[in-house]
Amino acid sequence: MPDGTARPDARAQIAGMIFAVLLIDAEGRIAEVNQAAEILLGTSARRLVGHSLPELLGPLDPRVEKRLKRADEALVARELVLTVREAELQVNLTVSPLAGAPGWRVVTLSEIAHEDTASVETVGESTPPGPSILAHEIKNPLSAIRGAAQLAARKLPHKDKPLARMITDEVDRIARLIDRMQQLGSTRSEPPEPCNPHEAIRSALATVRVASAGTLAGEGAFNVAFREEFDPSLPPVLANRDALEQVLINLLSNARDAAVEGARSPQVTIRTRYVHGLVFSAMRLGRAVRLPIEITVTDNGKGIDPALRGAVFEPFVSTKQSGQGLGLALVRKLVLDMGGSITHERDPRLGLTHFRVHLAQAQGQAPSQAGGKG
Structure with a gap:
């Protein structure tokens, strides 16, 4: 190497990869794994x-x-659903036979939820993005329609x-939809700071509880239990x-709606914890990042x-009949803007759905500091 640094050997190169790599022997058994595989599978290499x-x-x-039984064949499987630690993960899998070592293969696993594949683009400061121009052109006539409806309401019979209120309500709904679409397309974000x-x-x-009490009281049929399981020493x-x-309001509201629709005793739990040694593969950053x-x-x-x-994190994908499919897409963007990661998993044994947000620890703050006390 020009700077005198020794070239990393193959073992170091594999250890540094941000997706799981498993070496499979001729008998179909795991012979070796890298750290990313230990993290993805939640188990040490020894096990x-x-x-x-x-x-x-x-x-x-x-x-x-x-x-997989054909040891001499390569394989690429996309969007494969696996059961790991009693939870379902969706991954892309590849199998590559090793030339000169009959039966031996290298398997890679990359969790789809962590493959932040959004392309990196540079937009000139003087050139507004197309969606912003379109949003501006749509919202101008919407304002005129709303104003006309309000004027008409004053002259209409009781x-x-x-009908006039319906027009203004629909205009407001469309304006909110456009605002959310603009947020999704925005390339600007506030810099993250230390936060409790x-x-x-x-x-x-508090926001979701008030909204739930107002909405559900009118129906008089549901009583959602919100449980808190906090680690008070969280930094x-x-x-x-x-x-x-905003991320938490969206996730809690979605969880409330899902529980109300699908459980006899609706319950939503929000839990915090510090996960030692947790590293995620951030494809968009090209490196592994610690998000404990x-x-x-x-x-x-x-x-x-x-x-x-x-x-579920893609725009316009929704499980709700009246859903617009922008809530979780916006949640994912906000989390990524903060340098974090968000995943979801289903525990079929317990009948629970988990959405997990992982964020970086503020520099200079140790887990023993009681940052969770507010």
Whole structure:
């Protein structure tokens, strides 16, 4: 090397990869794994070695399992659902036979939820993005329509006034939709700062509880229980307080709705904890990042349709009949803007759905500091 640094050997290169790599021997057993594989599978290398993939990953797609038995064939399987630690993960899987070593293969696993594949683009300061121009052009006539409806309401007979209110309500709804679409397309975000996560959580909980009491009291049929399981010693996180609060309001509202629709005793739990040694592969950053602060929102509803689980964070994908499919897309963008990660998983055994937000710890703040006390 020009600077005199020794070239990293193959073992160091594999250890540094941000996706899981497993070496499979000629008998179909795991011979070696990298750190990313330990993190993804939630088990140490010592416990993984000697097991077959089906033993660790639960029932595989029959087509994949059949191909895995052919040790000399390469394989690429996308959006494969695996069962790891009694939770479902969606991954992309590759199998590469090793030339000169009959039966030996290298398997890679990359969790789809962590593959932040959004392209990086540079937009000139003097050139407004297309969606912003479109939003501006749409909102101008909307304002005129709303104003005309308000004027008409003053002159209409009393029995026709609800029609004018319907127009203004629909205009407001469309304007809010455009605002959310603009947020999704925005390339600007507030820089993250040290933030007490429990203060943001309590504020979001208060908002959702008030909204739930108002909405559900009218129906008179449901009583959602909100449970808090906080680690009081949690240190400050690196986040934007307003963005974090918006993320939590969306997740808690979705969890409430899911529990109400799918459980006899609707319950939503929000839990915080410090996960030592947790590292996520941030594809958009090209490196592994430590995100030890975990905030989990759990509901006991019926869960997301399996056909949609791999796309719940995409725009215009919704499990609600009246949903616009922008809430979780915005949540994901806000979390990524803070340098964090968000995933979801279904625990079919307990009938629970978990949304987990992982954030970086604020520099210079140790877990023993009681940042969770607000």
